[in-house]
Amino acid sequence: MTINILRIVEGTSVDGPGLRTSIYMAGCPHHCEGCHNPQSWGFEAGTPTTIDNLMHVIANNEAPVTLTGGDPLAHPVEVLKLVRRIKAELGYNIWCYTGYTWEQITHHPQLTEVVRHVDVVVDSPFVLALRDTSLRFRGSSNQRVIDVNASLSAGHAIECEQYADVSTTHFHQLRAQ
Numbered sequence: 001m002t003i004n005i006l007r008i009v010e011g012t013s014v015d016g017p018g019l020r021t022s023i024y025m026a027g028c029p030h031h032c033e034g035c036h037n038p039q040s041w042g043f044e045a046g047t048p049t050t051i052d053n054l055m056h057v058i059a060n061n062e063a064p065v066t067l068t069g070g071d072p073l074a075h076p077v078e079v080l081k082l083v084r085r086i087k088a089e090l091g092y093n094i095w096c097y098t099g100y101t102w103e104q105i106t107h108h109p110q111l112t113e114v115v116r117h118v119d120v121v122v123d124s125p126f127v128l129a130l131r132d133t134s135l136r137f138r139g140s141s142n143q144r145v146i147d148v149n150a151s152l153s154a155g156h157a158i159e160c161e162q163y164a165d166v167s168t169t170h171f172h173q174l175r176a177q
């Protein structure tokens with residue numbers, strides 16, 4: 001079983017707190033206007049990489065992990081295998097970026113199963129009109145840094161307090177009306 005990987009950045013601080021191993025996966029169905037990484041959209045881009053090889057790199061770095069792309073949740077079978085192994089064998093903190101909203105994820109059993117093994121999901125497509133360079137770990141104000149455990153327990157998205165701001169909450173309240 002392989003995943004097409006665009007690149008792995010070791011020791012980065014831009015995709016979550018601390019120095020992390022960021023894994024950029026090829027393939028994204030969302031095609032957001034203004035995407036910072038349109039070369040990641042093709043599912044055939046990058047290099048096919050086994051889960052074993054990814055585990056080897058992650059274990060060597062001894063650091064928390066961020067899955068990004070592309071959209072990691074476009075590969076639910078492979079990514080489920082990877083996140084299960086990271087948690088079971090290494091116990092590292094995992095963040096996952098996705099263009100799906102939390103509500104889409106939790107209406108989809110396979111995606112829900114993936115995020116059960118993830119600590120934080122940064123959700124929603126990038127919206128150019130809501131771009132805000134002052135936000136931490138996200139590009140537009142509709143995107144949320146979501147505490148997975150708290151959200152699954154509560155039955156709705158709960159943002160990590162330290163990264164939330166009023167505009168995000170307000171945007172999603174308006175969408176829900």
Ligand code: SF4
Nearest residue numbers: 028031032035070099
């Ligand atoms: S979800 Fe992310 S990678 Fe995919 S098109 Fe949107 S901004 Fe680009």
